[in-house]
Amino acid sequence: VVLPTRYDPFANVTFEAAAAARPIVTTRANGAAEWLSDAACVRLDAPAARAEAFVDALVAALLRLRDAGQRRAMGEAGRREVTPFDWPSHVAALRDEYR
Numbered sequence: 001v002v003l004p005t006r007y008d009p010f011a012n013v014t015f016e017a018a019a020a021a022r023p024i025v026t027t028r029a030n031g032a033a034e035w036l037s038d039a040a041c042v043r044l045d046a047p048a049a050r051a052e053a054f055v056d057a058l059v060a061a062l063l064r065l066r067d068a069g070q071r072r073a074m075g076e077a078g079r080r081e082v083t084p085f086d087w088p089s090h091v092a093a094l095r096d097e098y099r
Contacts, residue, residue, distance in 0.1 A: 001025070003024070003025070003026040005027055006027070007029045011032050014026060018082040019079060019083075024042065027045065029046035039073070
């Protein structure tokens with residue numbers, strides 16, 4: 001999953017992709033990416049004035065993912081990392097907070 005966002009406090013699609021065992025390429029401007037390790041997510045600097053540098057970094061990240069084993073390893077790492085953040089756990093945490 002490629003999400004080259006300039007800014008997103010927490011893109012849910014990032015965790016949804018991880019839960020689906022998909023490798024993720026996004027930017028450091030995606031707050032959700034802070035919750036994932038380098039094993040599950042490639043974080044690039046957000047697109048800025050020098051778009052060529054961003055495009056080069058994006059291409060390099062995608063070329064790394066040509067390898068099926070790399071994609072599989074990243075996807076499995078992502079799934080493991082987001083498993084604790086399922087909806088039942090979220091609801092339980094909210095209930096505890098409101099209590």
